[in-house]
Amino acid sequence: MIEGKFVNLRSLEKEDLQMLKIWRNDKKTRLHTREYRLLNMINQYEWFESIHRQNPPSAIMFGIENKKHKLIGVCGLTYIDWKNRHAEISNIITKINWQRTKEAKNTLELLIDYGFNELNLHRLWVEIFDTIPENIKLFERLKFVKEGTLKDKLWRNSQWHDSFIYSKVNKTLTRHTKKK
Amino acid sequence: MYNMSKKLELKKISKYDLEIIVKWRNDPKIMKYNRQFFLLNMKHQLRWFNDLSKKDSEQRMFVFKYNGNTIGVGGLIHLDKKNRSAEVSIILGETKLQHRGLGTMALQLLINYAFQKLKLHRIEAEIFEYNKISVKLFERLNFKREAILKDSLWRNGRWWNVYIFSIIND
Secondary structure (H helix, E strand, O other): OEOOEEEEEOOOOOHHHHHHHHHOOOHHHOOOOOOOOOOHHHHHHHHHHHHHEEEEEEEEOEEEEEOOOOOOEEEEEEEEEEEOEEEEEEEEOOOOOOOOOHHHHHHHHHHHHHHHHOOOOOOOOOOOOOOOOOHHHHHHHOOOOOEEEEEEEEEEEEEEEEEEEEEEEEOOOOOOOOOO | OOOOOEEEEEEEHHHHHHHHHHHHHOOOHHHHHOOOOOOOOOHHHHHHHHHHHHOOOOOOOOEEOOOOOOEEEEEEEEOOOOOOOEEEEEOOOHHHOOOOOOHHHHHHHHHHHHHHHHOOOEEEEEEEEEOHHHHHHHOOOOEEEEEEEEEEEOOOEEEEEEEEEEEEEE
């Protein structure tokens, strides 16, 4: 368990997949994910198996729970590149307007801390589609920097949509100097 | 249709090409410009080749034939049929043949293939900041630089930026 001020990150279990499926198929969620199919439980189990197949893993996922231990979302680091030390941040929280909640901010703070200080990653990035501008504010609040706009990256609702790449680079020196 | 030049052609990859491809891909002059960071052997190469012919393959790879000789390998990777996009990849293996406009021809063949044959809307390329030749080549064929991925590559003891270039078929 990774404990934060407003949320905890806990391991994801097979029993959570039913819930996850409902969230991932939600109309609002589908606005900002790359997935275009409606997922069924076969897709969910396949995905769950796939994230356990590699070592080191290319994705590390968590369940997000509130302080009453209720599961409110799912998040994690995906496309982890251990050689070049970068990964994408992925998160879904179920509340309406979740981007403005303290839970969302706290979740990302925990993920950033875990990525930089535990996994020793150097760069965390996220691709935000223009279908969901609310996410831009959230990531900008966490000092992510815009790196560019990818034109016509996504086809949704019978038109092309751009995406924005945001990233945060870890500038902290990691060398620990011993005191004599 | 996509054999626009008489001289340079796209041909299906055969098993017999794998040995030369592996040699190129392990050449330090070529590896420098690719994400690959370990040396490939024939086992890797055979698996890649077998995956190419799978139905759900996200790659469309070819060898480049120049006057009948195999001089390089390239094609489309991360093919996304839903969003009609792909990433382009080119290796001109015979380095002594470079600087003869073959890169331009090869890229043009792949653009034609992607836009005309596959009806794609967007082609993307990832180029390392120190790869000046590729930046020039892609700009010459009207690719636009869309993003600078900061410190996205670790090579030779330091961080490098990576550029995303793209071209849209309107």
